[in-house]
Amino acid sequence: MTLPKLRLSALLVAAATILAVPQMALAQANTCRWANDNECDEARYAGTGACESGTDANDCRAEAAAWQRLMAAVPDTVRAQLGSDTCRWANDLECDDPNFGGTGACSPGTDASDCRAMAIGGDNTCRFANDNECDEPGIGTGVCTSGTDVNDCRAVSFLRNRSNSCQTAFNGTCEEPGTGRGTCRPNTDTADCVGRQRPVEARDHFFGNDDRELVDVTQMPWRAVGLLSLGDGSCTGILIGPRLVATAAHCMEGEGGQPSKALSFRAGARGDTDLGSASIISSVVAPDYTENSAPPGGGNGNDWAILTLDRDLGTQVGFVRPYVLTKTDLAEIRTGRFLVSQAGYSWDTGSNLSGHVDCQVLQAYNDGSFIHTCDTTRGDSGSPIMILRDGEWRLIAVDSQFFDAQPPFPQMSSSHLAVDTRAFAEALRSAGALD
Incomplete structure (x- = not known):
């Protein structure tokens, strides 16, 4: 997917203990190739992310001073709880401190900068705030720090820093601390604890409802x-x-x-x-x-x-043999009754396999691709879309990308596209994978 804003996360470099060092120590050098171009390029100051931390000092001087003022405005008691930036995931824009509603990937007191806004209840200090698009990690484009795009993210804030990474997610029972058996870490059993309804603004491509389930990896397919x-x-x-x-x-x-x-x-x-x-x-x-x-x-x-x-x-x-769609299959797709199943390692389930059984192929294109209703999201790239033929599971496509809603399906919040085996049948035959 192409986002309208520069994605910062791939360029972030952890900076050490922002709370504990004076301002002049933060802006160290001008060794980045983009230094002195009059634009701050360090992600830790909400810059473009094109420069590593500490390498665009002159351009980021004003941003560094503004960041210091934001940190100084945090009440002393809260600031003490924020601690430092010693977690390996510090300065990746996503709050990971569980004490402040973070993902739990960091120990308390080790992800200070990413959790500053969350610790004070959120604000709108991101450079992209109030542009009518949620830009926080997980629930939006990911170019704003957690809790710094509150107005734009209001409709989806209940999903902030949440996942379904617990191994018992999707079993219908909330098992986060304080409920049920409490066997899941905080914020890791979202579908069971928060529910499956998903507003369109969530941009996580579940078409209003998360229909995934945790599949049994000991069984085919x-x-x-x-x-x-x-x-x-x-x-x-x-x-x-x-x-x-x-x-x-x-x-x-x-x-x-x-x-x-x-x-x-x-x-x-x-x-x-x-x-x-x-x-x-x-x-x-x-x-x-x-x-x-x-x-x-x-x-x-x-x-x-x-x-x-x-x-x-x-x-x-075991393996799943490929199957190439026939004219009969394409005709069935046009009737709106062509059901398939998908499974992948979604961003929010980590190394646990989630699947969507009996989703639908909406429209097949002549370029060897189709759009479907399977609940796929980031991490599902390359995931299989399969169909039962004569009692055997067969691969018909790999998941590719998503677009805005396409006619004639205005009811869909987005369109998910997969590349089907018509597009690479010759390569499959050459590899010996297709009869």
């Missing part, structure tokens, strides 16, 4: 789905043969347009366990892939990749 670890992050993939994995081409693109190094594939991953893992030794990416998106139906069938493992993992855990 879910056991063939796996977590793909890359040099620049992670995606979802699926075993389509003894040594072959299908995923999205954009998963293989790293920062700056450079190829991302594919490291490993963990089939049936759940938490720290899995049913088997293997290293990635080679990949075939759509030769005409480009990060530039066309309108739906305008040429997006190139977001696919086929990876080769170093051993026969598919023989061990």
